[in-house]
Amino acid sequence: MGDSPKDKLLRPGGGGGGGGGRSSFSFGGFGSVGEDVLESVLRRLPAATFASAACVSRSWHGVCKRILSRPKLASALSLNPCAQIALEEVVDKVLSEPICPHFAIVNVGNNVNMTDALQYIGQKLGARTPLVISADSGIIGVDALTNQVKEVEGGIDDVGSSYNNEDSDNAERGIILTVGFVPGLKVDVVPLLHLEEANEDRLMVDKFITDMMEYSVAVSGCSTPVGVIMFGDGAAEIKSAAEKLDYAMPLEAAIVGDEKGTFQYRSADSSRYISAIGQHTISAVALVFAKDRHKCPGLGDIKFHVAVSDGLSAIGPRHRAASVKVGDCCTLLTARREGQEEILDGEGILNDIRDELENRVEYPDVYIGVTKRRIYEVGAEKAKLMSFLSFHGVMGGVEYLRVEGSGIESGDSFQFYYSDPAAALVSCHKVSARLRSLNLGSDSDCSDKMGNVVVSAGKPWVFGGFIFSSFGRGESFFNDVNVDSSPFVENFPGVPVAGIFCGGEIGRCSPSLSMQDSEEETPVHRVCHVYSTVYLIMSYTPAPPGATVTS
Template identity: 85%
Template structure:
């Protein structure tokens, strides 16, 4: 026979709580900081049951600090995030470029416990809820962004955002993309990376398909091809988001699972993936967590299409000549650029220009049968006279490409479309509610959005839109009070969920896009309650 809410408890010993009802006890326990709450859960079976009820739903706790002292900023976000009950299943830390990531990783690791997987990344700016004033801020910083005149610019490089997640029903760990360095070989171990992700998912859930993957690249190795291969290997229901170029450190729950025991000194991690897999031992009373991805594009097309004629790689750049679509004449770099210079002159002042290359490639992982797939891949235009010079590699003769330019008007319109799409999932503010734990959640049909992450191009922000907090506005407007965190990064990774897709690729639905430029990728995390009558066991 279970205790009723008014049943007197006897597990408190001499603490003075032995004669209070469960409803009063719950009211007290839910106000405790995380560490004290964890201790209270061990007092007795009755207290443990109440604590489980308090943390019966997933929760994201996040805080941003712009304290000019990095250590004080770190203390502020930790104190804020752990000021309420939460059981850390993972942590993501986004910091300014001058924060010592190793020190921050060690400090947060001690606070969260040895078994919590942690990712810490240094990027070109941070997005989060200020720990002091409880408002969402977008703070651009670092040398990549250039001139930023916000009053927060002096503190941007010291800024810290800490996000801790409690996701019952999921298992989480960090999987590295290893980079093998030997005398005659320099290889990204992409197949092993994908196999490690699927094997982790199988071990945790019995299914090779994880719920979601958040990637972080190191900005040194070009991981675009790895992200595309991961996109190829994972079904569309697996959310994939992240940052292609940044700096990171990490801690896995079990790093021995992924790093070979022999020749350890020959390996580095060029990227990592925070992998979310279903828990095969999930309690029957728990609901389901789902990930949803939306994309705000910031590019517009310009000029005719071209087909690459000759291609060669020179010091991490690609040099090419091309034919204009429908013509046989081979154009040099200057001839190719002449097609777009006049059109750009009357459009946007000082835009960044890219070529979007349609690459049809053959992919396979391990011994599986090879399949072909087409991706749209962006390369920044660096100039050209004899050859068109673009950033990166991976372009082949015969690939088609189109010119794109950064367009604030298109980006703003895309933000509005994303907001409207999110609004279609959230019928209105009347559906906003507060659960028994006091967490603010927003209704999405029969679900609740309990948190989100934003990955925005460092080229966007206030300087791009001439306005504040545009990139975060679709999430904030539709889910006010729901925790959100993010970064301004050097290359956005994301594939849009069908329910949140605002437009199809101009190349057609058969062409995939997973790596972006001048975009903002949104990850929404929602929770659907279990059917009535399914109770969470003690």
């Protein structure tokens, strides 16, 4: 099969035809056209036409490559109640300008068939584009028709629908498509397999992490990727996988994602990860970004930054688990208050916090934050003792305290937490200040009125971002609109951003954006969150003067 125009676009010297001069061009009705005029025309072409234009001649290819000489994120949201029209709207919007798809993320409401969307968008983007599509509890993005940022909880447009449809049957609708062009990086999707055989039922976490590292080594020569975006399916508890990934990856690797959702995906080469494996399902996927060892010398560097806004407040005394039983999708436990010997049943444990909760907030969601000290190792890597703070929803209790999930052991200490809008709002403001302190420019700061790139060497700027927010947040939580997206939008106005409301936020805060006031001797890691919002900021630092992108 021959390469598509999109596949040829970034290949030096790609496309047909002769070289031609760089000051003028002769093709069809253009006659002799100045380079500046041609560049201005090509910038206005939709993506497919632009890719075809890049194949006209080497000179045209060079102009097209200069236009796409820096990273780009294109994203669009549609709330059209007709799923097919919504699909067409976001695809048309995202591909209305020049872009070469290196990856795509699609987030949909329940009215969109994921298989149909995967096939439709996959055909539009080309067979080599890795793609993840997920169904979530809400979407965040820029409306394709109004260009306004919207946070849509459960698919219901709480800030006013451009379709004026009041029918409640259209709840949980909507779609957001995000396409990324990241020159200097390679991207693919790696699955987390769940092995299901007669004598074995387990998540293949070590293989998941090893596959990511091996992919990164293959394309970059380094086992550490730039970033990982995970999507879990909710059927299997992947906290352990996220925690082990935190152990295995150095701090410079960004880790974000959605712990519980529904997804489909397409890898550039799925056989690399699944061949020779027995009966299995796929419990999660990771979109892996790694440096390209063959990147052009004139390209700058892409970096990922992660910030986390918390939405919980601690309450009551600390406890230590005494007896632990694993039930059906839950854990049953008794505990002691720290410093006391009496073992408390479920009712006794809950009595410690009931009065305090009644005086603080109406109908909060309550969790226990369990500090787990575990030894982690992957393959021949050196084993390491690490502490993680893991949250489990409180389901009630009389004889035992019943909490969601598993992984708790006797001797683990825990404290109660409750969802707190006031604390979450304060945390959002702090995240906004932290993002501002990065002193990053925005994509719009780097273009003149003609769309030409105007950058300062060594000055990083933001070209896009992703938001992973708890489905418990949003307007109903803050009693205000667009609070979760505000830290990004306020700091980087006009920069493409996309996000979801999800059932468990994954995010490891970058050291430069951490809001911890002091370093503990034995730090407690947090990679899986509840009632939080995780921000992934994608920045680009141009190459030094004198370095040019090969065309």
